[in-house]
Amino acid sequence: MTPQQPPASILIENVRVFDSLRSGLTPLTSVRIEGRRVAAIGGGAPGARTTVIDGGGRVLMPGLTDAHVHLFAVGTSLAGLTTGPTGTGYYNALAEAERMLMRGFTTVRDMAGDVASLRQVLDAGTFPGPRIYPSQAAISQTSGHGDFSDVHESASTFSCGAHSRAEQIGFLRVADGRDQVLAAVREQLKRGASQIKVMAGGGVASPYDPLDVLQYTPDELSAAVEAAADWGTYVSAHVYNDEGIRRAVAAGIRSIEHGHLAAGPGTLELMADEGVWLSTQPFVESDHELTNPENAAKNAQMCAGVADTFGWAREAGTKIAFGTDLLLEPEKAGLQNEMLTRLSTRFEFPPAEALSIATSGNAALFRLSGERDPYKAARLGEITVDAWADVLLVEGDPTKDLTVLGDPEKNLVVIIKDGRIHKNTLG
Template identity: 80%
Template sequence: MTLQQPPAPILINNVRVFDAVRSGPTPPTSVLIQDRRIAAIGTRNPPEGTVVIEGGERMLIPGLTDAHVHLFATGTSLAGLTTGATGTGYYTALAAAEQMLMRGFTTVRDMAGDVAPLRQVLDAGTFPGPRIYPSQAAISQTSGHGDFSDVYENANTFSCGAHARAEQIGFLRVADGRDQVLAAVREQLKKGASQIKVMAGGGVASAYDPLDVLQYTPDELRAAVEAATDWGTYVAAHVYNDEGVRRAIAAGIKSIEHGHLIAGPETVKLMADSGVWLSTQPFLENDHEYPNPENTEKNKQVCEGVANSFAWAREQGANIAFGTDLLLEPEKSGLQNEMLTRLSTHFGFKPVEALRIATSGNAELFRLAGERDPYKAAPLGRITEGAWADVLLVEGDPVQNLTVLANPDKNLVVIIKDGRIYKNTLA
């Protein structure tokens, strides 16, 4: 898809810059944006035709990032996703993408859903939305976290088995055995995945798998890693329980999605020593609602483990990524900003630490996509010369008080992504 013409240069005057590299903001300065990148910091000689924004000594920060979203499922219910008309998921994903951008999230890593075509549309500047690192369909074993078939249906590994609706729309892929896992990974890479997601343990929302179960044998997990490595990228694994985390690390998986039921600091130290990321979420119990007591109890167990997983990760020096994992409850999607602020208000991070995790920190995880990284041409998640021009002008000081980001409608006065202005209340 052809990009639109580059936007006019932008000069943002008189702003304090938090570049997500240094420990604090700069004194008031100016930032020049040109050709979709940060062209200069401190310049006063903009080219002709430059759009000038007077910052009034507000703080300029990098665009926020979310390491675990589901654009395909954020704006719809489970029934809507699995029974809706063909194409419904794309309409809701397009709306969800715009809402995320207007909340200040300029880059997201999508962890299940056929969003590679959406990424191309957004990158072309045709519609508003964040940059997307697609995983395409999440890959699951039969009876795993991604098996949405009915219990009376035959497993689709048998010739008589049918593919559930969630598979038909590219949200999930059920694959059993080394050969099917290899094919499933290659299928997602063929469709534009920048990284691969597998289900390696029990889940909260799924019907058949208690939280303690292990999913995929070591050989199946290694098969996924081998296929992804051949394409220069990595595998992330959905898993809560301790033994599943250890199995995933041994297989070469580089990102643990969730990890809330890790048993102790020893496993987190193993993650740190192995260079494995903890991509986790600051859940509270009322973030999700479930129609039956079994799923409600599983949700409670997961939420009780959040504080420990964060504390051990900090103690052991593990790489921490921030994500939200909001899906299938459209009325809850606005929690995205509040969940970011919880890193500071609930889980012990200084505001500047949390802000760095949600900008340059997440960007380091995204870069593991290597040659499959759609944005590898420039640095991401920071305000430095040559970086992608994804920036937010904030009313208030998020370096001292992260909660100002909980109200993006009021406190994000300018939103720029890819050098394009999507919001400017100072105009």
């Protein structure tokens, strides 16, 4: 692959900057981009090879980030992934990556799916799309949230058991016992994972596990943490229920995915004390259409806990990351922006605080990947000198009204990622 080169220089003039590190906007200023990074804020005249954009007093902000996506699954239905040709998921992921970028999301953390190769072609500029932090296959115990084998089939841990389609396409990996968990973690790291995801409790869409069940023993979870730490990175855990959260924290898990069924503020205080992230989603029931009554009931139970979890986390000072977790319903992929606006409209975050969570806040979580961080050469999620040049020019003021980001086609007038202009309606 031959990387495409960004413009030599971009000067964005006459803008108010939300750098994501402060709650307010700067006075009118300019931002210069050289190559792939922010070179200067304020001052300077355009050079001979400079692309000049007059911001017209609009707000310039960092590109949005999403801490929980499934690029391999968001553009394809369950039937498409499980019964269709293998290539369908990859091509749909490529198409969805461009749509995600055009919604303003310039960096995402992928929490299950074979996307390491997709990251490479996007980073090379061969196709448009966000930066990706891949987890590769999510790791699950037998009968856990990642076990989608048929109930009559022998467990794959036995020599007579077959791997499910979800395992065959690299979306999930079933592993039981310390040795298998060690091997499964190392397998994902070999395949390009920047962090690891394990299933530590029951799930909504999975067939065998009620939300209250615990998944993986403390020793198995510790094994995953040890193997990831040997590669300089961390483990995140899918888990809703309170005891599962506490077990994951005790094992050294650094990021709790979901956490909507925490039993009370004490669990969020524990997470805050241990520096563990709550990577959660502002779900409402209609986000997922589940025809099976048992799955629908689990979805309702989970969504009922969203507001309490957000409230307890804010009171405890728990580090909050924003994600969407949309998958297997391609027609709903566009909810990504609406879910962001809910942080303010439904769950009472001040707009500027919500913006910081979805930019520099998420970026701080991403940096836990340490030596496995594919973008560690510069800062993400902020507009500061030498940061990656991922910026959005917005019609309206999202620090006062987050809903302007709910209509990216209309209100994102310029989208720049990695120093490349992907959208410019200003001419």
